[in-house]
Amino acid sequence: MGLGTVGSGVARILAEKKESITRQVGCPVEIKKVLVQHPDKPRATVMSPERMTCDVRDILQDPEIAIVIELIGGEEPAHRYIQEALAHGKHVITANKEVIAKHGVELLELARKHKAAIHYEASVGGGIPLIAPFRQSLLANDISTLYAIINGTTNYILTQMARTHVDLAQALREAQDLGYAEPNPTSDVSGTDAAYKLAILSSLAFHTHVAPDQVYREGITKLTARDFRYAGELGYAIKLLAIAKREEQGIQVRVHPALIPEDHILAKVDGVFNAVEVEGDLTGRIMFYGRGAGSLPTTSAVVADLIELAREVYRGAEPSFDGYSLSVLPVLPMAEVKTRYYLRMSVRDQPGVLAQIARILGDAQISIASVIQKELDETAQAAEIVLMTHLASEKAMQHALGELGGLPVVAEIGTLIRVEG
């Protein structure tokens, strides 16, 4: 279902690697039907016309079709088509992060009911094996934390801002020119795309159900070239991190820009690369790294799922079910999350400013780890203060920000970035 870049890639690889896939599976894997909206549209992939259809029933009601690959994207009608395919007892492979993040639990339940399987390796991290490790290799572990760079567009933009000191608008334009950012980049720069992926990964990591709207999200749009300069001076990189942590009372799930120490391995993940670092009680820290998007990496994940499912179909085995949602862990409110903070403010360059700021932070039980003061404009008597704090709760920090904003000597609260790692 769907013959866009990934769909075409899958069709091409199935043709090009027919022999090797046949050997891996035990029998040939054939594309019986392809669902498209416009069968007459010229396409890069050669596909005989009789295999093209605009009617989803041609696929759903064909008993010869054992596996349906959904590559339409977006929530509907993809979600409905997946439901119907599972209800017809067909196995489903999808690259659709939005559908899995929003409806994964329901679809897995539906699959189990109809003895079908739903695989979604391609929904997160492109060709990096991520779903499979959680479903298998890491099962003996209790996962405590997951730190991920899972949006290549924003990671490319942030890498360019760090390297070439351009501002966000220019880095975004460059990313768009190179095809690394969509013409409408909202889903990426707002953190929505990363939040879908984190909902999927944290659900797997903690064997629970995390809905995408439970993920706290903050995009990259407030970051300035100056933040990158100061972060660099302090020995940090700035990344859009997707973070999930197991706490005693529940889990934290959040997507936001973060300062991470330059010698942290995630700080080296640059450009369009993705990385997911997981800490298990047995494995310790492990990391998966690679291209998180693009036609070929996503095709790799889809075809891997296909080989696995086709093997099961060939050997007549019933699918094995993993526990997507075995427990129910509450998601902790962001106000209770404790992190360290980087805070940049424009202030009036006059004596006693720092004392006023320090008093407000002190009253909020936030202790300062370091301060840099930067002369901005001598004639305007404006300066910039960059503070690093010790661990403080989000609630305390938000309260302090309100107080700081009310200080006459504070011209502007610039950027607040959490510090991790």
Add this chain to the structure above:
Amino acid sequence: MGLGTVGSGVARILAEKKESITRQVGCPVEIKKVLVQHPDKPRATVMSPERMTCDVRDILQDPEIAIVIELIGGEEPAHRYIQEALAHGKHVITANKEVIAKHGVELLELARKHKAAIHYEASVGGGIPLIAPFRQSLLANDISTLYAIINGTTNYILTQMARTHVDLAQALREAQDLGYAEPNPTSDVSGTDAAYKLAILSSLAFHTHVAPDQVYREGITKLTARDFRYAGELGYAIKLLAIAKREEQGIQVRVHPALIPEDHILAKVDGVFNAVEVEGDLTGRIMFYGRGAGSLPTTSAVVADLIELAREVYRGAEPSFDGYSLSVLPVLPMAEVKTRYYLRMSVRDQPGVLAQIARILGDAQISIASVIQKELDETAQAAEIVLMTHLASEKAMQHALGELGGLPVVAEIGTLIRVEG
């Protein structure tokens, strides 16, 4: 079979995580018997005496035992016990890199014949999922290269040499004091351990059979503190790399120290950490990173294999077989391998020395990329020359080394290190 550190770890985790494992598998997983040499030896793990046995037949001939976990280590009797377990139709899990590297093809064939499975995730890379990705997630890819740091002991030693400028002997002693190196470190420092692991990984990556004695190996014992200083000045790290490359005529498989650029992600893999970087035609470069050894990470891999196999046993499915050896690719002789080289030599500090060296290299078709000359000892008129070459064949370089060693002005050929990345 075997109740050493990993065996004890597996027993402990099966007890501690009984509930979660039962949920994952669908039914409880019980240890029926444990093979030990000395049942009366005091142990950290509590195990009821009636479960201990010194007679392997108690396990092999027990029809209630579905899965055998081999954690004895070493080639024999582990190899024979695995053979017998498979011949009795029992599934086998092993952490034994030596047995898998030497006898993997035979054991997989035996398993297939008896409709049993043999899983060996723990044999390479501790708790890092490596075997499973090759057996599943990466199947759609043609792998072109594999670069790996897969021996934690030597990586710890090399990291210390780079950071603290100590020599090998001292770094080794420190590693032994910390338990990161064995009292007899030969297998690690000679590259033998890494060669076993590379034989396993390259067999999987290229769907062929690579025997451990086909792997070219060179240990870390010739590296000196000065090499780390010069490498650092040149912008390189020194790592013991395990490299497998697909070429038109066959494959390269080699373990040796290598210079890699400091901004390469493998250069950041420090201490006891391991990393495997794979390049597939679809995924591009992906990397797996984590602790490659130790009781808990290895336990994680064994228990993951156990959960997977126990699920299959519970659902009554026949094991699925992957193609460990689907094709036969020749291993290229080392003489034909082309790399760049770092070459350190002690020479007499007199005019014309460099010209003589350059002439020999030029005659061997080796072109020089850069030269550093270091004053060593003014009174003795000794100097040190560090050369970096462009791509050259091993054969040409070995020939040139012979010629250089015969030059009266060359006091000593110091270190030859290949340059990768």
